[in-house]
Amino acid sequence: MQWRLPVRSTLTCCRREASDVREWMKVFNAGLSIENPLTILMIGLCATLAVSTQVQGSLFMGVAVIFVLVMSNVLISAFRRFIPHEVRIPVFIVIIASFVTIVDLFLKAFFPPIYAILGIWIPLIVVNCIILGRAEAFAYNNTVWLSIADGLGMGIGYSLVILVLAFLREFLGTGEVVFFEHTVLAMPAGYQPPGILMLFPGAFILFGFMIAGTKWINQRLERKKG
Amino acid sequence: MTTAPSKPITLIMAVVVTCVVAATGLAATYAVTEDRIAEQDRLAQENSLKAAMPDASSFEEVTDETLLADAEAAAGEVQVNGVFTAFDDAGEEIGWGLRLGSRGYGGYAQLVIGLDTSGSVTGVSVLSHGETPGLGSKVMENDEFLAAFTELPAGFTVKDVKTVDGISGATKSSRAVKHAVEAAGAVYADVLSKGGE
Numbered sequence: 001m002q003w004r005l006p007v008r009s010t011l012t013c014c015r016r017e018a019s020d021v022r023e024w025m026k027v028f029n030a031g032l033s034i035e036n037p038l039t040i041l042m043i044g045l046c047a048t049l050a051v052s053t054q055v056q057g058s059l060f061m062g063v064a065v066i067f068v069l070v071m072s073n074v075l076i077s078a079f080r081r082f083i084p085h086e087v088r089i090p091v092f093i094v095i096i097a098s099f100v101t102i103v104d105l106f107l108k109a110f111f112p113p114i115y116a117i118l119g120i121w122i123p124l125i126v127v128n129c130i131i132l133g134r135a136e137a138f139a140y141n142n143t144v145w146l147s148i149a150d151g152l153g154m155g156i157g158y159s160l161v162i163l164v165l166a167f168l169r170e171f172l173g174t175g176e177v178v179f180f181e182h183t184v185l186a187m188p189a190g191y192q193p194p195g196i197l198m199l200f201p202g203a204f205i206l207f208g209f210m211i212a213g214t215k216w217i218n219q220r221l222e223r224k225k226g
Numbered sequence: 227m228t229t230a231p232s233k234p235i236t237l238i239m240a241v242v243v244t245c246v247v248a249a250t251g252l253a254a255t256y257a258v259t260e261d262r263i264a265e266q267d268r269l270a271q272e273n274s275l276k277a278a279m280p281d282a283s284s285f286e287e288v289t290d291e292t293l294l295a296d297a298e299a300a301a302g303e304v305q306v307n308g309v310f311t312a313f314d315d316a317g318e319e320i321g322w323g324l325r326l327g328s329r330g331y332g333g334y335a336q337l338v339i340g341l342d343t344s345g346s347v348t349g350v351s352v353l354s355h356g357e358t359p360g361l362g363s364k365v366m367e368n369d370e371f372l373a374a375f376t377e378l379p380a381g382f383t384v385k386d387v388k389t390v391d392g393i394s395g396a397t398k399s400s401r402a403v404k405h406a407v408e409a410a411g412a413v414y415a416d417v418l419s420k421g422g423e
Contacts, residue, residue: 084232084240091244098248102255109259112266119356195395198361
């Protein structure tokens with residue numbers, strides 16, 4: 001009996017790890033699809049609509065959001081037992097603001113051209129509801145392991161949507177997609193780009209279509225499952 | 227989730243500890259990046275001055291406060307954020323570079339206007355701007371539009387600047403550049419041309 005114990009414990013340990021990975025993937029996928037922060041939860045839209053005029057700016061915005069989201073999720077979930085319930089919001093904000101400032105300073109110091117594109121929207125990540133929302137709704141109640149999945153899933157989900165939106169706006173609104181001064185894709189000559197797409201009303205209209213598209217895809221997938 | 231209320235001391239400690247740790251982290255980041263940021267700013271300014279005055283080889287910032295105050299008064303709504311004297315290879319004074327803040331659609335755009343000693347524009351370059359990417363930013367990146375101002379005659383007036391065609395769909399951004407050029411003309415007429423050393 002005694003020699004069996006270690007074997008059994010390794011087995012249960014491995015089984016738990018396998019289910020852990022499954023759970024991790026589930027949380028990660030939720031951020032990309034059924035709980036996508038932009039098209040489903042519809043949080044953090046302000047900066048999204050403002051930044052999504054250019055693909056290259058949106059790409060770095062996505063990277064900045066992923067970094068801040070994962071780091072703040074990790075820190076908040078790691079110390080969740082030490083953060084008293086009553087003061088959790090101020091503590092979250094200090095943690096988030098610190099990471100945002102770090103990103104801000106690093107971009108300014110090492111990537112000035114990108115900083116010139118994003119400008120004010122980097123400091124404004126502090127008040128982006130996605131990050132505070134995930135801290136409150138997920139990281140404060142879950143393990144570090146799962147919070148990483150949530151941060152990555154939500155961050156990548158955010159980046160994918162903002163990139164698609166930026167691609168549509170830049171391509172249709174200016175007639176070409178420019179990436180670091182190289183024209184990647186261009187409309188045929190003579191195309192008259194509708195300038196409204198570059199402004200907020202155009203962003204709202206396009207984004208409405210994207211939400212409808214996501215809903216339609218999700219419904220079809222559900223029907224297939226059912 | 228109902229939890230028992232925490233003791234005041236716990237609350238205070240939690241916030242204080244968080245702030246201290248965060249402040250330390252930020253101070254460390256700042257210390258690492260500070261020099262590089264200053265260096266990048268200086269480089270950007272240098273490049274803009276060079277772009278606005280291709281013939282100049284070195285610049286010297288004007289520190290005369292009465293001159294700067296007069297320039298500020300002449301520029302009106304446009305901010306004067308720096309006046310630089312330009313020198314050529316032989317060390318001869320060949321003109322001025324004006325760093326101006328002009329209000330566009332997205333806040334103040336920082337522009338550098340180069341002027342030669344006769345008061346013609348040698349070039350307009352953009353240091354930074356907050357115009358809508360892909361729309362107003364087209365004005366700031368449009369070399370043709372920016373170069374159009376070099377065609378203005380020496381001693382140009384507001385009326386001359388008005389003849390330069392703006393970029394359609396980005397009137398406010400175009401106007402930001404025009405206002406800066408007008409201000410540069412006014413600064414030249416009121417201050418620099420009067421032996422403003």
